[in-house]
Amino acid sequence: MTTLPMSLTTNTPFDAPELSDVNEHFLDVIIHPLERPYTYKGPFHIAPGFQVTVPLHGRKATGYVVTTYLENPCKDPKVTIRSISKPDKSESCFLAEQLTLFQWISKYYHTPLSEVIDTAIPTLTPPKRERWVSLSQDTGQEQPKGGVQLAIIELLKEATTECTVQSLAGAGKSYITALKKLLEKGYVEINERLMSRQLLSVPRPAQLSLEQLQALDAILDSLTPCKNNTFLLHGITGSGKTEIYINAIIKARKLGLGCLVLVPEISLTPQLVSRLEEKIGERIALMHSGLTPSERAHYWRLALEGELRVVLGARSAVFSPIHNLGLIIVDEEHDSSFKQSDSLRYNGRDIAIVRAALAQCPIVLGSATPSLESYLNAKRGKYTLLEINQRHGTSKPPSLECIDLTKHPRSKMQSQNISLPLKEKIEQTIQNGNQVFLLFNRRGYASFMICDACGYTLFCEHCEVSLTYHESTSSLACHYCNKSYQIPPRCPSCSAPRLQNRGAGTEKIHEEVGKLFPTARIERLDRDSAKNLEDYRSILERVKNKEVDILVGTQMIAKGHDLPGVTLVGVVDCDVGLHMPDFRAAEKTFALLTQAAGRAGRGIDPGHVILQTRSPDHLSIVNTLKHNYSGFAENELKDRKDLGYPPYWRLMRIVASSENEELPEQALTLLTLNLASLVDENIGKLSVLGPSPAPIMRIKDRWRWHLLVKAENVTLMQRVLYYIKSNWKTPKSLRITYDIDAQEML
């Protein structure tokens, strides 16, 4: 008889482990950070998802059960299988069906399953359950007697749904005894749960336009019965995509389906959460990096036990346990924050698509500027394209205007970075009682400090990066290792006291605008002024309450905000980011400009957008001005196809870094030679670019080189990666990262 892996059987991890004397039970346990699972003998069946403590090379280790067997899977009699006692916790840590997803991620990103699980699951503490008291549907035969019993019933009636046992203490000293009596008589029910079952309100579907209704209908068609369809919801900014999501979630919940909503990190504001909760009429589980570990564990547990059935969060929410998953929504699917930039370099959007396929449910990818990957999939008919070309309600798309900075020399401007037309428009907007957003996508005061006498530029001691001057702290900072430095009184090279600030950042723009408009209320929104979600929320709250006239900020101001008072958006310098060494620079710039422009005129008053640039003919800018997404996308796709870049080819970036300056280059050169022989084998279209020094040659004292591997399809890319991993031996002092479907090129 062959051994049957039982990891995906009907055993839910909710089955409390039961003593069984029938068979021996074998289980595979995955232990972080080890690559392969270890087999142990258990006293009874322990379902996948349970955490266990196991003996390992003379010490104790914790891991998760991933597979169970009825007979010993190890056929080698010389191998001793060690025994374990019982699970660490009486509850499982994830759902059995999540394991399939974790295994897929492990394979695709060539990362040990133990690391995937370690990334996915928060540290779970024993859950705190409360006892909830509610009135029974059918009242008992015996009448309640005595003041305390009657008082309890009154309190429960007032609460309309249920209360904790402790909250009934006001009924009288002997409330526990009275409660026991009521329970015996069948007047009340007591349930032990993590939270109240209370419905917040009746779900309130949003009013939709004809275009919105058509899009919604297509999505709803895939809910009854549930089938796996990927929708690309391309709606212009302000077209009301959120309203469609809300209606789809309400419908899915009516059908008893669980929902997953992914949003880019920063747009996860408490307002969005309460708005969603109010509309869909139930509490939502949150998952994002702004939560404390215990909050994250709490929500995970609530979702795992099915108390909360809608999960909302940033990329890591894609791992959440969700019962009967029936709908996934990825808002702003183009946003690069869905890609994790360290350790397990996964893309939350891509995993969401796989997850929908595994769950056989629909997924909606929404954006005003879809990623070219998604757009091409829609063009090829792999995804269903849903388009909304009109703004929701009465607002109209903003008018756009381009200011060619080459025709506005600095010498003729009152300020270094704000042209006269932009200045006049700001003035007029504030006078009309409206608000202004000014985008400058670089933080700090000056982008570098240079000696006027010898041209020496101040660099970080640990990175090949020029230091940014921050006026607010009067210090220099490295934006890569976060080290801050005192400003030297003299040039470290020639000792001349002539160090000067050059380039600009949000702090500098803030200062300039302050000089131009001394009476205006100006605030700044960037990573320095909003260090956490609370700061972020309060800045936006002040804008919403019209306590701010002008908000200067980085790309943080371009994210999904719906602030009706903002009628003017000025992009101070469209060219920041346009000339980055990144093949996606044009795509990212187009998306940023379109998203920023979309903040203007979302209320009654029409919006206006001013783009300041020295490259007025660049297609990112020309097409932003014309509201022409498809024009931009078609042109960019043609270039990508010609050059063999994503979305036509798959791309992997291999970065080698070491404290030794020579090692990364040597290692990658050797690898390139090996790969060349693979290219000659004609296994498919494959191309290797490099090795070359990474654009940032040194970070945190490590020298960096990189190599780009392009393959015509995903299977070939996986073959290449497998080949490299099994044939390439590198010294320990060399750190190699494989970034599959890389977004980051620095």
Ligand SMILES: [Zn+2]
């Ligand atoms: Zn000098």
Ligand SMILES: [Zn+2]
């Ligand atoms: Zn540094």
